[in-house]
Amino acid sequence: MIRIAASRLATSLIALLGAALFAFIALRVAPGDAARLVLGPFATDEAVQALRVKMGLDDPLPVQFWHYLTSFVSGDWGWSYSLGQSVRDLLGERFPATLELGLYAFLFALVAAVSLAVIGAFRRGLLSDGVPRALSVFALAVPQFWFGIVALIIGFEMLGLFPGPSGRLPPGVTAPAGPTGLYTIDALLAGDLATFATALHYLALPAITLGLLPFGFLLRLLRANLLDVAGEPFVLVARAQGQSHFRVFLRYVLPNAIIPTLMASGLILGQLLAGSVLVERVFNWPGAGSLVTQGLLQQDYSVVQTFILLSAFIYILANLFVDLLAAAIDPRIARGAGQ
C-alpha cells in the first residue's frame, strides 16, 4: 500500500512538472510576447520592456522555467492590469462563488445520473432504458453555454419561473455573512431560511447547466459499468444462494460498478472547472470563471494563465486522491495480484 502510494505520488509529481512545463511553453515561449500578454495591448513599450526585465524574460529558458514554477507554487500569480488587483486576491475573492456553483452542479449530476442509471439497470423497458440513453446523448452533445441561454429564455423570459442572469442573489438582498462564502451554507448557519431558499433559487439554472456535461458523462459511464457487472458470474452465484434480486443489486452490482466510476472524478472536476468559464458568463455569475472570460475579452491574460495551470494542478491532485482512495477500497489494487 505504501509502495503504491509512493509510486502514484511520483507519477503525479512528474505530471505536475509536465503540466507546468507545457503551460510555460504555450504561454511564455510561444511567439507572443509574455510581458505584452500580461500588460495588455494598451501598455507603453517602456512598461513592457520594464516588465520583461522584471519577469526575467531575457534569462536562459531553464532559469525562466524555474522562476515560473517557484513563483506559481508560492502563490505569486501576477497582477491584473484591467482590474488593478493581484490575481491571487481576485481569485480568492471569486472562488467561493465558483465553488458553490460547482458543488451544486456536481450534486445535481451525481444524484440525477445515479438514480437514472439505477432505474435503467434494475428495470428494463423503453421508458427506463430509452430516456436515460437519450438524456446522456443530449447532455454530451449540447453546448453548455447555449443550453444556459435557452434555459434562461424558457425558464426566465417565457415562464418566469427562475431568476434572470443576475448573479447569486437579487439586488436588494445582502449576502449572508459567514465563514464559507457559500451563500446557501452561510445562510443555513445563520438560520436564515429565506435567504437560503433565494440563493438556491438563483443557483438552480446555472448549476443544472454546469452539471449537464458531468451528468451525461457519469450516466453513460455508470450505465455501462452496471451492465458489465450485472453479467458477472458472482451475480448469478449470489442469486443462486437465495439472495433477492434487489439485494444482489445493492450489495454486489452497485459497489463493483461504482469503483470504476469513481476513478473518473478527476475528469469531472476538470469538466466543472472548464465549464464554469463558459457557464458563469451566461448567468453573470460572479465567480472565477467569469473572471477568466472577462480577462479573455479584455486581453488581460494574467488571470487566465493562472486559472489554466491551477486547473491542471487540481486535476492531477484530484486523480492522485481518487487513486489512493480506490487503492484503499479495492483489495485488488491494495494488496496486489495476491496469490
Add this chain to the structure above:
Amino acid sequence: MLELDAITKVFRKRGPFGGGRSTVALDRISVRIGDGRTLGVIGESGSGKSTLARIALRMIAPDSGTVRFGGRDITRVSGKALRDFRRKVQPVFQDSAGALDPRMTIARILREPLMLRGDVPRAEWSKRITDILTAIDLSPALRDRYPRQLSGGQRQRIGIARALLMEPEILILDEPVSALDVSVQANVLNLLRDLQRDRGLSYLFIGHDLSIAEYFCDDILVLHNGVQKDFADAETLFRDPKDDYTRTLLAAMPRQL
C-alpha cells in the same frame, strides 16, 4: 534436432523501486526434440510447461542454459538468424480462436506463411492452400469463411495447416486439444498422428492430461513448479512412476471408463 540444455528462467515482479518477488519458472531443464518422436511435457498450472514451450520457440530467451538447433547455438541469436530458425519450429496453440486473426478469411490466414517464406511463387499459393486444406480433411470451400464461422475443431485444424505450410521439422503443440470437446479431440489427435507418420514431424506436446499424454507421446517429462520430477518413455512412466508427484498425478486422474 532441437536441444534445450539446462534451461533456467526466473520471472521477477518488479516493484516501483526495484525489489519485488521472483518465481523460478524453470530450473535447469533439459529436453531433446527430434527423430520424428513426440516428447510430452506434463504439469499443472504454474509448472513452467508453457514457459518451456515459449523458449523452445525462442519467443523468449532463457536466463541460463543453451538452445541448440541442428547443433547450432541459437540461444541469443536475433534478426535474420532467429527468423531462419523459427520457420523450422512452428507452434500450435490451445486457444484456436485467438490463434487466428479474426479479421481475416481462412485463405488470407493461410496465405501468410507462404508470403513470409518467400520461396513459393505467388502463382502456386492457391493450389498449396487447396492442397493443405484437403490434407487436414477440411473442405476447400471453407477458404472464404472467417474463423468465427468455424467450429473449434475446424479452427484448430486451420492452425495446424498454417504451421504445416512453413514446412517445419518440429511442431510445438501447446495444449492443442485441451479446449476441444471429446469427440473433436479424437479427430485432431488422429490428424496429428497421421501427419507425423506422413511427414516425419517431431512434436513437443505440452499438456496437463496424463491420459492424453500416455496415448500420444513417446517420452514424457513431468514438471512441477519448474522442477523436473520424472522423465521416462510413456509406458515406463505409467507402469512404474519414479517420483511421488507423478504418482499423485496418476492417482488424481478421473476414473477410466
Add this chain to the structure above:
Amino acid sequence: MTGLLDIRRLSVAFGPTRALSDIDLALEPGTRLGLVGESGSGKSTLGLAVLGLLPPDAACTGEVRFQGEPLPWSDDRAMTRVRGRRIGFIYQDPMAAFSPVHTIGTHITRALRAAHPGVGRREALDWSVALLEEVEINKPRERLDHYPNEYSGGMLQRVMIAAALVGDPDLLIADEPTTALDVTTQASVLGMLDRIVEARGMGFILISHDLGVVAEACREVAVMYGGKLIQRVALADLKAEAHPYTRALLEARPTFGKRGQRLSTIADFLPSDWFDDA
C-alpha cells in the same frame, strides 16, 4: 413417496435458437446423477432453468416439480426461498464467482443470512467459521477477512461448496465444478463433494463434459446432445447399454492402453447428418 425433482417437457429457446427441447427427467431423493454433454448440449442451461435463473430473453416452456410442487419461476420472491434453501448451486469458475471487492466472510455470511433470515451477525460469523472448517480451510477465522484474490481456485471452490450448503438443501446442482481446476485439486474437490453428498443424503446433479469426472461422484448418467436428452443409464450399465453417441464419447477418449491405435471418432458410430462438427 413423492420424487425430488420432476422435469416435464422442458424447452428453452433464446430467440430462434433452441437450447433445450422437451426434456423429461425425474430424480428420487438421494439420487446422484451426472449430466454429461459437450459444449452446446444444453446441460448448463438445464441447471439454470431449474433454478429459474435463465437470462430474461430465454423463452421457457414445460414444468419442473420440486418435492411434488411446481417451481414458481414467475414469482421471483418465492424462487428466492427455494434457491439456497432447498436447491444449492455451484458454479464452474470459482475465480469469477466471488465479488472481488468483498471479503470471503462477507460472501458466506450473506449466503447464510439469505437462507436463515433470523440469524444475527455474530452468530453468522461463528457459523461461517464452522463451515470453512468443514470444507477444510485452514485458520478459518483469519481467512474470513481475506479477499477472493488471496485464495487459490481450489480454496474458492471449497468456499463455494460451503456457501451452497448453508441452507441444507435437498438438491445440489454443480455446474462443471472442477473444470477450471488442476488435476490434483480436481481430485480433492470431487472427493469432498462425494463425501458431503453421501453424508447428507441429498440429491446431486453433477454437470460435466467429462464422463470420468462424473464417474467419480455419481451413480447414474444422463447424456445430452444438441439440447436433447439422449439417454439415462446407471453408471454400471453404461458400457453395456450405451447409445451410439455415448459410445462415441467413451471410445473417443484417449485412455490407457489405446497407445498406437487410431482413436475412434464420432463418425465411426453415427451417421454424419446426426452431428454438425466434422
Add this chain to the structure above:
Amino acid sequence: MSIIRSVPVFLPLALLTVLAGAVVVGPLVWPIDPYTMDFAAILAPPGPGHWMGTDSVGRDVLARFLAGGRLSLSVGVIVMLGGLVPGAIIGVIAARAGGIVDMVLMRAMDSIAAFPPILLAMAVAIGLGGGLWTAVIGVIISTLPFFARLMRSEVLRIMSHRFVDAAESMGATPAFILLWHVSPHAASTMLVQCAAVFGYAIITLAGLGFVGLGAEVPTAEWGVMITEGMKYALTGQWWLTVFPGLGILVAVSAANLLADGLSATMGGRHA
C-alpha cells in the same frame, strides 16, 4: 460495406451527410450572402424571405447558419485528421519502443491530458496570438492524448494475441506485423475515436468562439453567432441563438451516435 447498413451506424451517418450536404449545397440554393447587412430588416423574426430571421445588423441568419456549419464541419475534419496522424504515430512509437521512450511519451501525454481540453486550447490559442487557427491548433493538441493513448493500448492489445505469436514464429518482422495484423484492427478503433473527436472539435471550438478565442466577430461561426445573439436572447429575439446552437447539438449528437454505433457494430469483429 456491411457495417454501414447497420441501423446504429446508418442513421447518424445519414444525419451527418444531410447536414454536410445542406451546408455545402445550401449557399448555392439560398441566395442571400451571410455578410450583407440589410438595415431595413434588423432583428426580423423568422418568416418568408428570412427563414431563420435576421440579426442586429440585418444579416440573414440562415445564410450565416449555413456558412457557420461549413466552417464547423470542416474544422471538425481538420482537427480529426490533425490529431489522428501525430497521435497515432506517437502511440505506435510508444508501444513498439517501450522502456524509457514509452515512459517519456506517455508522461508527456498525461501532462497534456491534465488540462481540461478547452482550457488547454485556450492556453495554446493565447500563446500563439489568438484567432480561429490558433484555436484549431490548440484543440488538435488537446486531442493528442486521446489518440496516442488509444493507439498505444491497441497496439499492445493486438500484439498480445496468439496470432501475432504465430506470425513471429513464421519469421514475420515487426513492420510486417504492424501492417498485416495491427493496422486493420487499430483502424476500426481509430475510426470510432475519429467520429468522437469530430464532435468534440465542433463543440470545443464553438466554446472557444463564445469566449472570443476562436473565430472572431463578424465571422459566421456557430459559437460566435451565439455570442452575438446572447444580448438579444432575453429581449425576445431567440432565433439568433437558438438556431446555431441547434446546429451544434445535431452535429455533435450525430458524431457521438456514429461513434457508439461504429464501436457496437465492429465490436463483434474484435479479437
